[in-house]
Amino acid sequence: MSNDAYTLTEDQRELVQAVRAVARDKIAPFAAEVDRDARFPQEALEALVAADLHAAHVPEEYDGVGAGALEVCLVIEEVARACGSSSLIPAVNKLGSMPVVLAGSDDIKARYLPRLAAGEGxxxxxxxxxxxxxxxxxxxxxxxxxxxxxxxxxxxxxxxxxxxxxxxxxxxxxxxxxxxxxxxxxxxxxxxxxxxxxxxxxxxxxxxxxxxxxxxxxxxxxxxxxxxxxxxLKIALRTLDHTRITIGAQAVGLAQGALDHATAYVKERRQFGRAVAEFQGVQFMLADMAMKLEAARQLVYVAAAKSQRDDPDLTFFGAAAKCFASDVAMEVTTDAVQLLGGAGYVSDHPVERMMRDAKITQIYEGTNQIQRMVMGRQVLRG
Structure with missing residues (x-):
């Protein structure tokens, strides 16, 4: 695999900044309330639709943005960094409509994809x-x-x-x-x-x-x-090859959000006369969290690039990205709770919510045990 499997373009970097601003201003302020009340994040839906980020994968010919697989992952990652529930809006819109994109007739695409682009889920x-x-x-x-x-x-x-x-x-x-x-x-x-x-x-x-x-x-x-x-079933499995990567992106976003909060907390929290961040044991934890998170992000981005090209090894990379990133997200969010100590265990801080949200990424769109079966078969096929 060449080291130029993907490179973020200037447009993609601008997309990240734009989504980050929407997530910070329009989604994050409601995340705790959405979780507490178990209510649909309507504010997030409206903000994402207004910015054409709710279903960015819809081709331009059907009134969509025509974003590639990597751009969609960037959107989901940034939204998940603020609110896991809200990140399922773009993720599930792609999952639900991907069979239509991959195998639908021109007529069925023309009937449903413009309505999806307009905001219908x-x-x-x-x-x-x-x-x-x-x-x-x-x-x-x-x-x-x-x-x-x-x-x-x-x-x-x-x-x-x-x-x-x-x-x-x-x-x-x-x-x-x-x-x-x-x-x-x-x-x-x-x-x-x-x-x-x-x-x-x-x-x-x-x-x-x-x-x-x-x-x-x-x-x-x-x-x-x-x-x-x-x-x-063939269409369903082909769909999952493409969309499992979005769960990897969601996992990366959740882990990044937890790492961000934990890092800020240990810089401020003082024990034994100095910031908790100055203790070597804490620095080692942060190092491991950041290292594994970055490895997960790179794998997700490479898999997304392969999805965009529909590479023959997409099945392996889609399963690997989802499996590895979700395992990392569970580990990083749990460690974030640990770094906050007792404060991490209460809902005053978002890390306990991120830990709970991360768990499902190991389960849906195929459990990680199923992902390992998929990868193992691909390895044996050469």
């Missing part, structure tokens, strides 16, 4: 109660009915469910074909027969609603299928 429906990591065992069915389809079943752990207007949903269309019998559809929030369960009560990212989708005779038009029949 897009979520992703793959997991079920009994089909989490084992996605091929899903039970949600889509049967043909006249010129449309009827969906029955449920989807679990749907991020921003009830807030997003659109959902890419995977359902079984040929029960006898195994993993080749799954197809992808766009479902709209207002479709008859679709309801949402109660909001899950979670450890972290409390501002992002996570709910079940329940399909009870949910009829959708026949032109809502994304890609060809039976290609749904």
């Amino acid at each position: 897009f979520s992703y429906g793959l997991s079920e109660r009994e089909a989490g990591s084992d996605t091929a065992s899903m039970r949600t069915r889509a049967r043909p009915d006249g010129d449309g389809w009827v969906l029955d079943g449920q989807k679990s752990w749907i991020t921003n469910a009830g807030v997003s207007e659109f959902y890419t949903v995977m359902a079984v269309t040929d029960p006898d074909a195994g993993s080749r019998g799954i197809s992808a559809f766009v479902v709209e929030k207002g479709d008859e027969g679709l309801t949402f369960g109660a909001k899950e009560r979670k450890l972290g990212i409390k501002g992002s609603p996570t709910r079940e989708m329940v399909f009870d005779g949910c009829r959708i038009p026949g032109d809502r299928m994304v890609g060809a029949p039976g290609q749904g």
